[in-house]
Amino acid sequence: MNIQSKALSKKFGSFYALHDVNLSLEEDKIYGLLGKNGAGKTTLMHLMAGHLLPTSGDILLNGSSPFNNRAITKDVCLINESSNFKRRLKVKDILYIASQFYPNWSADTAERLLKQFNLKPKLNTKGLSKGMESALGIIIGLSSRAKVTILDEPYIGLDASARYTFYDILLEEYEAYPRTIILSTHLIDEVSNLFEEVMILKEGSLLLHEPADELIEKSLHISGKKEVVDAFCEGKHILGVKEMMGRKTANLFDENLSIEEAVSMGLEAERMTIQDITVHLSGSEEELSHA
Ligand SMILES: Nc1ncnc2c1ncn2[C@@H]1O[C@H](COP(=O)(O)OP(=O)(O)OP(=O)(O)O)[C@@H](O)[C@H]1O
Known part of the structure; x- marks a missing residue:
């Protein structure tokens, strides 16, 4: 699924969180979305996932707006650090709900990742630690096999070894089932070798969008x-x-x-x-x- 933004802006009150962003993302690549705190990364990801309406301009996935558009959003999975699963549900219930939402859901991947992250399906989500909650988000993000998988700092609370497990599985899953992955992170050194293209936002504007190797060169x-x-x-x-x-x-x-x-x-x-x-x-x- 390709993603295009045209003169995309989002204002909160009188403040531009994003301003005049023009982007074109091809399908089946891993993109790093980078920038300082408050640069507009989360806002852009929410617009891509159809969780927000642009103030002006367009965001289009395969030519259609994702807002209120189930035909598109069934293929978009956004996981963020505040994915709040702490309700009166068990881990397996959350996974069941996700499996009903995403048509490409892989129960095998979910089962394998539960073991790798050592997360018990019967655990009540109310009692999850921050790291366990992140692991659950990552399990949903990767098992969804959504054509567009957006991961907004999904590792908060995970220790270094669990983060490296996540990076390994991300690459493995991507190679087996290519999809468009957009990953926002502040731990750039840990993960930059996965990026095929890099986008950097600064104060709501797109500073650059380039292939990672050309950027380094x-x-x-x-x-x-x-x-x-x-x-x-x-x-x-x-x-x-x-x-x-x-x-x-x-x-x-x-x-x-x-x-x-x-x-x-x-x-x-x-x-x-x-x-x-x-x-x-x-x-x-x-x-x-x-x-
Ligand atoms: N719902 C909102 N209401 C008001 N201002 C908002 C809202 N959401 C975001 N902002 C503002 O928009 C700007 C961009 O926020 P955003 O969360 O997109 O940045 P970010 O690059 O994801 O930052 P971080 O790396 O800290 O997560 C910030 O100044 C933020 O305070």
């Missing part, structure tokens, strides 16, 4: 003698610099930045991580001067 972290770094940086897009005792480091983001060229000038050079790129691109000028 545009970045360069260099260090060396101050004069050499300065000469290399001349005319380039600098994301941040640091200086100490005659040595300087700089983060650059531009087209055609070659590691070899920097090394041939006597500099140390490496690509930046997607996490570093996101932090530097979405920071304010003031924050960057300290980066």
